[in-house]
Amino acid sequence: MELNILSLATQLAILIVVLAALHQPLGHYLAITFTSHRHLAVERGLYRLSGIDRQADQHWKVYLRSLLAFSVVSILVLFLAQLLQGVLPFNEGLDTVDPWVAMNTAVSFVTNTNWQTYAPETTLGFGIQMMLLAVQNFLSAAVGLAVVAALIRGLVRAQTNNLGNFWVDLTRGTLRVLLPMAIVGAVVLVVTGVIQNWGGTGIHTLATGAQQTVPGGPVASQEAIKLLGTNGGGYFNANSAHPFENPTAFSSLFEVFLILVIPFSLPAMYGRMVGDKRQGYTVLTVMVAFWLISTSLMAWAIAAFSGSGTSVGEGFEQRLGVAPSALFATATTLTSTGAVNVAHDSLPPLAGGLAMLNMMLGEIAPGGVGSGLYGMLVLAVVAVFIGGLMVGRTPEFLGKKIGAPQMKLVALYILVTPTLVLLGTAITVATPALAAAAPAEGPHGFSEILYAFTSTANNNGSAFGGITSSGPGMATLLALAMLLGRFLPIALVLALAGSLAKQRKIPATTGTLATHGPLFAVLLGGISLILTALTYFPALALGPAAEGLLK
Amino acid sequence: MNAYGRQLLTALRFLICATLLLGLAYPVLVFGLGQLAAPAQANGSIITSGGQAVGSSLLAQPVAGAGWFHPRPSAVGWDPATSSASNLGPNQAALVEAIAKNRAEVAAREKVAPAEVPIDAVTASGSGLDPDISPAYAALQVARVAAANGLSEAAVKELVAQNTSTGVNAFLGQPSVNTTTLNAALKAAQKSAAGLRE
Numbered sequence: 038m039e040l041n042i043l044s045l046a047t048q049l050a051i052l053i054v055v056l057a058a059l060h061q062p063l064g065h066y067l068a069i070t071f072t073s074h075r076h077l078a079v080e081r082g083l084y085r086l087s088g089i090d091r092q093a094d095q096h097w098k099v100y101l102r103s104l105l106a107f108s109v110v111s112i113l114v115l116f117l118a119q120l121l122q123g124v125l126p127f128n129e130g131l132d133t134v135d136p137w138v139a140m141n142t143a144v145s146f147v148t149n150t151n152w153q154t155y156a157p158e159t160t161l162g163f164g165i166q167m168m169l170l171a172v173q174n175f176l177s178a179a180v181g182l183a184v185v186a187a188l189i190r191g192l193v194r195a196q197t198n199n200l201g202n203f204w205v206d207l208t209r210g211t212l213r214v215l216l217p218m219a220i221v222g223a224v225v226l227v228v229t230g231v232i233q234n235w236g237g238t239g240i241h242t243l244a245t246g247a248q249q250t251v252p253g254g255p256v257a258s259q260e261a262i263k264l265l266g267t268n269g270g271g272y273f274n275a276n277s278a279h280p281f282e283n284p285t286a287f288s289s290l291f292e293v294f295l296i297l298v299i300p301f302s303l304p305a306m307y308g309r310m311v312g313d314k315r316q317g318y319t320v321l322t323v324m325v326a327f328w329l330i331s332t333s334l335m336a337w338a339i340a341a342f343s344g345s346g347t348s349v350g351e352g353f354e355q356r357l358g359v360a361p362s363a364l365f366a367t368a369t370t371l372t373s374t375g376a377v378n379v380a381h382d383s384l385p386p387l388a389g390g391l392a393m394l395n396m397m398l399g400e401i402a403p404g405g406v407g408s409g410l411y412g413m414l415v416l417a418v419v420a421v422f423i424g425g426l427m428v429g430r431t432p433e434f435l436g437k438k439i440g441a442p443q444m445k446l447v448a449l450y451i452l453v454t455p456t457l458v459l460l461g462t463a464i465t466v467a468t469p470a471l472a473a474a475a476p477a478e479g480p481h482g483f484s485e486i487l488y489a490f491t492s493t494a495n496n497n498g499s500a501f502g503g504i505t506s507s508g509p510g511m512a513t514l515l516a517l518a519m520l521l522g523r524f525l526p527i528a529l530v531l532a533l534a535g536s537l538a539k540q541r542k543i544p545a546t547t548g549t550l551a552t553h554g555p556l557f558a559v560l561l562g563g564i565s566l567i568l569t570a571l572t573y574f575p576a577l578a579l580g581p582a583a584e585g586l587l588k
Numbered sequence: 589m590n591a592y593g594r595q596l597l598t599a600l601r602f603l604i605c606a607t608l609l610l611g612l613a614y615p616v617l618v619f620g621l622g623q624l625a626a627p628a629q630a631n632g633s634i635i636t637s638g639g640q641a642v643g644s645s646l647l648a649q650p651v652a653g654a655g656w657f658h659p660r661p662s663a664v665g666w667d668p669a670t671s672s673a674s675n676l677g678p679n680q681a682a683l684v685e686a687i688a689k690n691r692a693e694v695a696a697r698e699k700v701a702p703a704e705v706p707i708d709a710v711t712a713s714g715s716g717l718d719p720d721i722s723p724a725y726a727a728l729q730v731a732r733v734a735a736a737n738g739l740s741e742a743a744v745k746e747l748v749a750q751n752t753s754t755g756v757n758a759f760l761g762q763p764s765v766n767t768t769t770l771n772a773a774l775k776a777a778q779k780s781a782a783g784l785r786e
Contacts (some may be wrong), residue, residue: 038707038722044760087602088594106595110603158670168611172603175610204602216610220618227622230646233630234619241634241643244775245651251632251644252668258618275671278714280646281632286761347683350711352673355660356720358761380673380714383683481677502675587679 038349038359040340045360048290049332055294056301063298064305064317070213071186071206072310080208087204094199097535100187101528103203104180108147108524111176115143115169119161127164129236134160141512146170148523149177149405151263151270151375151498152515154506158274163236163254166272171259175219178266179210181407184527185303186210188411189310191534192435195542200534210407214299215265222261222295229291230284233257256281264295267405269375269498277365277378278354289361289378293368300372300403301325303410311435315553320413323562327402332367335391339363342385352380363388370395373405375498382485382501389501390581393488396495397573399454401565405496411530413561417552418447418533419568420561424550433549436542443536450529455572457494457518462487462576465514474511475504480587484580489515491573494522637772638779645769648719654736656774657721657729657748658697659767660708661690664716673714687711698728720764723752737778747773 076084076091084091095103118125119139123132134142138155145152146169157166183206190200227233236253243249256272260282263270273279283289301324308317339359343349353362362379369376370392381392395402401412422439425432432439465471465486475485485501492499493515500506506515551557622630633645643649648659650666659666663674676683690710695702706724726748734744751770753763 038762041762044762048760083602083605086605088598089602102592103595103599106592107599107602110596110599114600114603156670156672167615168607171615172607172611176603176606204598207602211606211610216614219614220621223618224621224625227618227630228626230629230633232632233615233622234632239641241641243643243649244637244772245649245653245656247650247652249643249647249649249667250669251634251647253632255615255619257622257630258615261618273671273715275673275715275717278673278718279671280644280715280717280719284629284633284646286757286759290760342678347678347687347711348707350707351676351678351683351687352712352714354713354715354718354720355708355722355764356713356718356761356766358764361761378714380675382675383673383678383714385678389678477677477680479679481680484677501677502673503677584677584679 038353038355039343040336040359040363042336044358045336045363048360048364049329051290052294052297056297059298060302060305060321063302065309067214067302067306068309070209071306077212080212083208084204089204091202091205093202095202096198097187097200097531100200100203101531104183104527105524107207108180111147111173112143115146115173116140118165118169119143122162122165125164127162127167129162131160131162135507137509137512138507141506141516144516144519145498146173146270147177148496148519149181149266149268149373149408150493150496150519150523151268152493152500152519153270153498154512154515156274157272158252166259167255170270171262174259174262174266174268174270175211175215176207178215178268178406179207181405182210182214183207183407184530185407185411188414188530188534189307191537192437193311194538195540197538198535200531200538215262218265219258219261222265223257225291226257226260226288229288231257231260231288232281252281261295263376264292264374265299267296267300267372267374269369271376277376278380280356283357283378286357286361289357289365292376293364296368296372296374296376297403299406300409303403303407307410313553316435319553319558319561320410320417322558323565324401324403324413326562327398328367328371331371331391331395331402332364335367335388336360336363338385338388338391342388349385352383354378366392367395369499370497371398371400371402371404373400373408373496375492377499380502381488381499382503386581386584389484389488390577390585392499393491393577393581394570394573396491396497397458397570398565399569400495400497408496415447415450415530415533416565416568417561418443419451420557420564421550421552423564424557424560428548428550430548430550433543434552436545437537437540438543443533446529446533446536450526451568453525454494454522457522458490458573459576461490461494461514461518465490465511471510471514474506474508477503480580480583484584487576487580490518493518496523635769635772637775642772643768645766646719647717647768649768649771651771654732656771657726657733657767660718660721661710661712662716663712666717668717671715671717673716674712698732700728704728719766719768720753721767723763723765726765733774737774738781739777743777747777
């Protein structure tokens with residue numbers, strides 16, 4: 038199959054125009070959502086039923102404790118529900134889930150990773166998928182929004198210990214942002230051919246004489262939030278390559294739009310919340326630059342492999358085409374989505390390596406819902422710090438001093454994910470019983486393991502699918518990578534927000550390093566690349582780069 | 589109860605409320621809207637032949653015998669009870685062997701040189717259920733299918749053209765031939781040809 042450059046350029050142009058038109062209005066709406074003092078009637082009802090004090094303004098530690106309490110309860114409920122599937126409604130005849138798989142899946146969906154160590158068709162009925170997994174698709178994304186809202190409040194507020202109310206942020210992100218968008222998105226998906234029904238339509242005797250059971254289920258409702266919330270857990274094993282999740286090239290483009298629309302609108306929210314739109318535009322520029330460069334490189338890596346070796350075809354859908362897959366593979370790994378419309382394991386070596394590199398960047402361009410922007414803002418703090426050292430002044434970010442306490446938190450944040458990825462990969466490779474999970478010979482086996490830990494520690498969820506991660510060893514290691522990769526950075530971000538909120542605002546002077554404009558954008562982009570990507574260069578050299586040189 | 593216990597209880601109550609709203613009301617609402625906006629698609633794009641449902645136009649179907657257009661290879665045997673790619677790496681020996689074997693089979697079946705077999709004919713799709721093939725692979729199969737069905741090559745080519753994607757999807761993706769709808773059309777053509785002979 039050939040990559041059609043004209044079609045790729047057209048799709049990029051359509052996305053740019055639509056996202057450019059939407060990011061300011063949506064960003065404005067998001068800013069209102071997280072700053073308004075009004076509560077909707079349905080929200081007040083929800084607070085009353087849950088016993089939530091909506092007026093409480095929480096210290097960062099209380100905010101974090103609420104977030105962790107919610108996540109722990111979610112993991113336990115999801116884990117137990119899978120064990121009890123046999124007696125729960127809508128199980129479609131499927132029985133209890135293997136406990137290791139259930140544990141891994143519970144962690145995976147609550148951490149917004151959606152790594153799937155199970156084949157949904159033979160493991161989970163639509164009851165669990167619809168009433169537990171899809172619910173976490175909303176809530177785990179709303180947790181990301183809540184954390185970034187709290188971090189921005191830390192920058193905006195002065196001389197306070199409080200960052201807002203986790204429950205109110207969680208509720209508003211879900212009800213005011215994700216739910217209405219998911220309803221619209223789901224209906225559009227149904228029109229393109231994504232199914233929304235309550236089970237298989239029976240056995241059909243085909244024109245060719247063979248028999249086939251057409252599967253069913255509430256797929257469109259799950260598909261829409263799977264993409265909008267940058268979750269990525271497919272209703273079917275083949276994810277967005279499955280014809281019932283992604284029927285046409287047009288639906289594929291629409292799905293990429295759903296992945297990108299909220300993350301690319303968050304910088305506008307940030308700009309409005311800090312009262313300086315230029316701050317948002319600067320961050321947005323860096324994100325867009327990474328996205329366009331990465332998409333171009335992905336297209337090149339795939340096009341260059343066409344006609345050589347095993348060529349381009351294995352794992353691709355003829356129905357969708359090559360350009361939609363290049364676009365999708367980039368968007369899904371630059372965000373924390375992890376949905377796939379092409380089998381990443383069979384991508385040309387350098388294209389698979391690029392998918393890894395996108396995740397290793399820390400998923401900041403534009404990144405997951407909420408997590409992308411807080412990741413980028415942490416890097417902005419580093420940029421301010423280094424810029425401050427260069428000009429010999431105390432670094433300040435939006436009127437807040439960046440001193441040793443802040444830099445300690447930021448340094449820890451930056452170390453968490455690479456540590457998890459490299460340590461997890463090293464432990465697995467060094468333990469023959471674990472390494473057997475990736476039976477592929479040569480550097481490709483290493484790539485499969487590296488990809489698994491990169492994906493889980495960054496809460497992405499896509500996979501080089503040749504790996505088997507359902508055994509106790511791999512299921513536990515990957516679950517740990519997901520848990521620590523999600524909640525350690527969140528804890529550090531909230532601590533940073535708390536330490537910023539406490540300070541008084543310092544007025545900007547002529548000597549203050551401006552955190553907007555082209556100079557800072559270049560500094561921020563450069564630091565993102567140096568800090569994150571270079572950490573992984575030796576590992577990438579052993580995996581996809583070595584493989585790319587084989588043929 | 590201490591602060592931690594209270595938070596856990598709040599979390600559980602919140603999760604239950606959210607589940608009713610997001611896990612029940614939302615999918616039911618989308619179901620209702622889907623049945624209003626596009627019932628055929630929401631129910632699986634089922635195609636019929638002579639009033640009988642003969643599968644979904646979006647799913648590949650297994651074929652046997654010389655009279656049908658073959659879909660692409662599948663890692664799951666074209667059975668939608670599951671879906672999967674081969675997940676073989678681009679340089680893996682198993683993939684190189686599978687492609688060589690598929691290429692030899694297709695070349696022998698269509699009586700062409702192995703070099704003439706297009707890549708989609710020898711590689712498994714990501715889902716294992718992709719019903720589409722390239723126009724080149726369809727063209728390769730026309731002579732065999734026409735002979736086996738007692739139809740003229742021109743008539744079969746016409747059916748292929750009718751089942752080739754056009755418009756937005758062909759431009760955004762690539763022009764493709766849907767083997768499922770094509771084989772259903774072929775079945776209808778066989779019936780009418782048989783009717784004429786009687």
